[in-house]
Amino acid sequence: MTARPHPLFGPRHHAESAAETPELLALGRLEPAAACERLDASPAGLSTPQTRARLAEYGPNVVTRELRPSVWKELWGRAYNPLNGLLLGLAAVSYALDDVRAAVVVLVMVVLAIATSFVQEHRSNEAAARLRSMVKTSASARRRDVAGGDFQEVPLDSLVPGDVVRLSAGDMIPADLRLIEAKDLFVNQAALTGEAMPAEKFAHACADTVADPFDLPNICFMGANVVSGYGNGVIVRTGGRTFFGALADKVVQQHAPTAFDQGVNRFVWLMLRVIAVMVPLVFVINGVTKHDWLQALLFAVAVAVGLTPEMLPMIVTVNLAKGALAMSRVKVIIKRLNAIQNLGAMDVLCTDKTGTLTQDRIILKRHLDLHGSESERVLQYAWLNSHFQSGLKNLLDVAVLAHVELHQVLGIDQGYAKVDEVPFDFDRRRMSVVVSTPSGRHVLICKGAVDEIFAACGRCEVDGEVVRLDPGHFAAARQQTRELNEDGFRVVAVAYKELDAPQATYSAADERELTLLGYIAFLDPPKDSARAALAALAGRGVAVKILTGDNEVVTRKVCREVGLEAGEILLGAAIEGLSDAGLADKAERTTVFAKLTPTQKERVVRALRARGHVVGFLGDGINDSPALKAADVGVSVDSAVDIAKESADIILLEKSLLVLQQGVVEGRKVFANITKYIRMGASSNFGNMFSVLGASLFLPFLPMAPIQVLTNNLLYDFSQTTIPTDNVDDSDVAGPHQWDISNIFRFMVAIGPISSLFDYATYAIMLWVFHAWGDPSLFQTGWFVESLLTQTLIIHIIRTSRVPFVQSRASNALLATTAIICAIGVLLPGTELGRLLGFKPLPWDYWPLLAAMLACYAALTHWAKLRFVRRWGM
Numbered sequence: 001m002t003a004r005p006h007p008l009f010g011p012r013h014h015a016e017s018a019a020e021t022p023e024l025l026a027l028g029r030l031e032p033a034a035a036c037e038r039l040d041a042s043p044a045g046l047s048t049p050q051t052r053a054r055l056a057e058y059g060p061n062v063v064t065r066e067l068r069p070s071v072w073k074e075l076w077g078r079a080y081n082p083l084n085g086l087l088l089g090l091a092a093v094s095y096a097l098d099d100v101r102a103a104v105v106v107l108v109m110v111v112l113a114i115a116t117s118f119v120q121e122h123r124s125n126e127a128a129a130r131l132r133s134m135v136k137t138s139a140s141a142r143r144r145d146v147a148g149g150d151f152q153e154v155p156l157d158s159l160v161p162g163d164v165v166r167l168s169a170g171d172m173i174p175a176d177l178r179l180i181e182a183k184d185l186f187v188n189q190a191a192l193t194g195e196a197m198p199a200e201k202f203a204h205a206c207a208d209t210v211a212d213p214f215d216l217p218n219i220c221f222m223g224a225n226v227v228s229g230y231g232n233g234v235i236v237r238t239g240g241r242t243f244f245g246a247l248a249d250k251v252v253q254q255h256a257p258t259a260f261d262q263g264v265n266r267f268v269w270l271m272l273r274v275i276a277v278m279v280p281l282v283f284v285i286n287g288v289t290k291h292d293w294l295q296a297l298l299f300a301v302a303v304a305v306g307l308t309p310e311m312l313p314m315i316v317t318v319n320l321a322k323g324a325l326a327m328s329r330v331k332v333i334i335k336r337l338n339a340i341q342n343l344g345a346m347d348v349l350c351t352d353k354t355g356t357l358t359q360d361r362i363i364l365k366r367h368l369d370l371h372g373s374e375s376e377r378v379l380q381y382a383w384l385n386s387h388f389q390s391g392l393k394n395l396l397d398v399a400v401l402a403h404v405e406l407h408q409v410l411g412i413d414q415g416y417a418k419v420d421e422v423p424f425d426f427d428r429r430r431m432s433v434v435v436s437t438p439s440g441r442h443v444l445i446c447k448g449a450v451d452e453i454f455a456a457c458g459r460c461e462v463d464g465e466v467v468r469l470d471p472g473h474f475a476a477a478r479q480q481t482r483e484l485n486e487d488g489f490r491v492v493a494v495a496y497k498e499l500d501a502p503q504a505t506y507s508a509a510d511e512r513e514l515t516l517l518g519y520i521a522f523l524d525p526p527k528d529s530a531r532a533a534l535a536a537l538a539g540r541g542v543a544v545k546i547l548t549g550d551n552e553v554v555t556r557k558v559c560r561e562v563g564l565e566a567g568e569i570l571l572g573a574a575i576e577g578l579s580d581a582g583l584a585d586k587a588e589r590t591t592v593f594a595k596l597t598p599t600q601k602e603r604v605v606r607a608l609r610a611r612g613h614v615v616g617f618l619g620d621g622i623n624d625s626p627a628l629k630a631a632d633v634g635v636s637v638d639s640a641v642d643i644a645k646e647s648a649d650i651i652l653l654e655k656s657l658l659v660l661q662q663g664v665v666e667g668r669k670v671f672a673n674i675t676k677y678i679r680m681g682a683s684s685n686f687g688n689m690f691s692v693l694g695a696s697l698f699l700p701f702l703p704m705a706p707i708q709v710l711t712n713n714l715l716y717d718f719s720q721t722t723i724p725t726d727n728v729d730d731s732d733v734a735g736p737h738q739w740d741i742s743n744i745f746r747f748m749v750a751i752g753p754i755s756s757l758f759d760y761a762t763y764a765i766m767l768w769v770f771h772a773w774g775d776p777s778l779f780q781t782g783w784f785v786e787s788l789l790t791q792t793l794i795i796h797i798i799r800t801s802r803v804p805f806v807q808s809r810a811s812n813a814l815l816a817t818t819a820i821i822c823a824i825g826v827l828l829p830g831t832e833l834g835r836l837l838g839f840k841p842l843p844w845d846y847w848p849l850l851a852a853m854l855a856c857y858a859a860l861t862h863w864a865k866l867r868f869v870r871r872w873g874m
Helices: 021-028 032-038 048-058 071-079 082-096 100-132 243-252 259-290 293-307 312-328 338-345 376-388 395-407 450-456 471-486 530-539 552-561 572-576 580-589 598-610 622-630 642-647 657-698 706-720 741-769 776-798 812-830 832-836 846-872
Strands: 138-142 151-155 164-168 176-188 199-201 225-237 332-334 348-351 363-369 417-422 430-436 442-448 457-462 465-468 490-499 514-523 543-547 592-594 615-618 633-637 650-652
Touching (some): 032 176, 082 100, 100 312, 164 176, 176 417, 225 642, 259 338, 259 657, 293 657, 332 657, 338 633, 376 395, 376 430, 376 442, 376 490, 450 457, 450 471, 450 490, 471 552, 552 592, 572 592, 580 598, 615 622, 615 657, 650 657, 657 706, 657 741, 706 812, 776 812, 776 846, 812 832
Parallel strands (some): 457 514, 543 592, 633 650
Antiparallel strands (some): 164 225, 363 514, 417 430, 490 514
8 A cells, every 4th residue: 555645635734625525524424444445544554654655745743833933923923013013103104204313213113122022032932942842742553564563652743644543531633533443432622613512423434414524423623632432543634734723823813811911901002092192282282382393293203102112012022031941941831921920920729639749650559358458359350450441541550550560460361351441531430341251251340439439339249259238338448448548548449240141332331230349559659849849839929729539538648748738628529519609719718629520620710710819720631621721821741641731831841849839930020020111111101291291381492302302212222121131029029910000000100200300300400500491402412311311220219119229139231231321321412423313512510410310319219119119019
């Protein structure tokens, strides 16, 4: 069999078209063998040469959203925002009014902002790409020329049309495929269809008339995930030719704006409203008082540029990229940059205990009969169940198989063969396999959560004799499992049923009147670092809540060992009876939730968010994916099931609360440095508004020429480009912070007018001390220097709630840019460039007066800031 193009696969990089749908529907009407033949495939899989040929023909199995953005796309992403559009529009107006110098200055501002943010984001993307290459994304595919012809793990991007893949609970569907085998297979297609309930899938031909491919019961689509059951399928289409590939760009764009996005947008609109009021007012006042409407328009355009927070996109991007780079050094993959800030704002972290409080190194320690004695028969039945199941093999199954292999238990599989299985699901909380014994009889072996196994049992085996389960047996069994739980063991019950009338297939209905055989008990020791990590998170104002499917006894034991006060534990059964409001009240006061289903985990997360908390969720199992999506920030690990990694915003290459705590600190640093810029820009612009309006009313000339306003703004912007490198006070990362536009507005009103006082003092000095009424150039130079120096130096007052330079020192980069800009401001008027800009040298006795004003301004602003912090906080 040779690789060849097939009409159904479509041309390379070709998305689904209406012409291909009938072909797909026809494929669904065929039996599995005929479908394989039509696809030039085989249930035995492809050979290695075939896969290589098809990979060359159809390309890697990668959808658009997974491809690295090109340099040009990264540049466009930085350039494309409303503030840059506004600035370019103002540059065009300046150019149209023959003010070429102003247009050039505005363009330099835009280029400076774009270039700085591009360099940082590109570095961040490079680091993220290096980390993503460490994440093991694979699928189980059957290759016929591999020894045994069995399934093996292959990279996801190497799958090709015709490959046969195996699916089990927790897997993402790796491509569009036609099922050729399925058992109790339920698939969640919500990402593609919007239908919340999982759809059951079958392998047999579809006899019904179906118009929509998504209604085909034997076709699975990339982007869906397996909820329960297992199956095998032959791949029809890969990469960009899949339905999901065609929709990928749209799906990525559907992210709802986060609290971070909304906060930034609210600030931008606040400043745009100020501009909308201020600029026409400045234009009219200067036109009326100066009788030069062209100069008034140019000045108004320059003021509009000065009021625009043009560096905000750069400051936000560079801060987020810097945070991502810092996280990459501890092997944390940031899938969405904004997730860093959300992590910093988090005040509640919900997590399972396995792997976070415990070592995620589960060991089978006991296999006991109902008397509590070690039983090889219990071990054998547990091993047969774990060995023959085709669905999701969790850590408990791995521990059972490893125990038997380590202890070399001989003859445990002698003469047994698999007949069928009933896969695990989170409603039954158990799974069964049916095996044929050496004598040919069928035995159903079931293992699972203790209560759920008890519910399905009618008999028990005691000393080799099967007897009816009575209340005494139940009480003794529950006491035994409770004692194991109190010793820190996770207990799984094992039961069986000998079938008198063998069947070809079995279902959950056969899990009744089982015979309870015994228990297997596992240890997952607490992490040595868990106690320190919990203390560190608590010290940062993050409350940790445990959401686990395990029972309350073993959960309380683990919590006690790591120093987490469990208090009253809320069980999943109790949650079912609570309204959303009632659950929100309970969740607020509860630290540990036990015996939860996936839906209950999601409800707890949503309940906490409804109470105003920023909630993070750390999970790695299929049962965690709903809660990961519901949280403000979802965190998973490299070893997680596919759907958990897909649902998460952040991927840890090491499952550690200490690493997560570092992420919280980085997120808070990002937030602190972004809000520094916003406080500086808002207060400075608010003060400038009063200064410009006042000067425009009484001066017979413009207070500053348009090109001078733009130069002042360009230099001030340059001084702020190093804010993302700034040191952050311990108080800024001690607790979570969220956007508070009302607080920013209050800060703007409290601090902004102070600058106007000293601007007016400068006006008075220039007019009455240096007699600049008839010398506009001297007046404009004096205000330019004072305005630039006060704005630049005051950064160091506003950046901290403490005493600047003494209790809180800025980063070396920020100190350097401050010194450079102040030096330029002092020296520029005496240079040839300064004369071209309309400046002139200032008299020597201006400088002592300026120094005194700067000292007074710094002292007054610091005093006002301290009063503000005591009343409102930063």
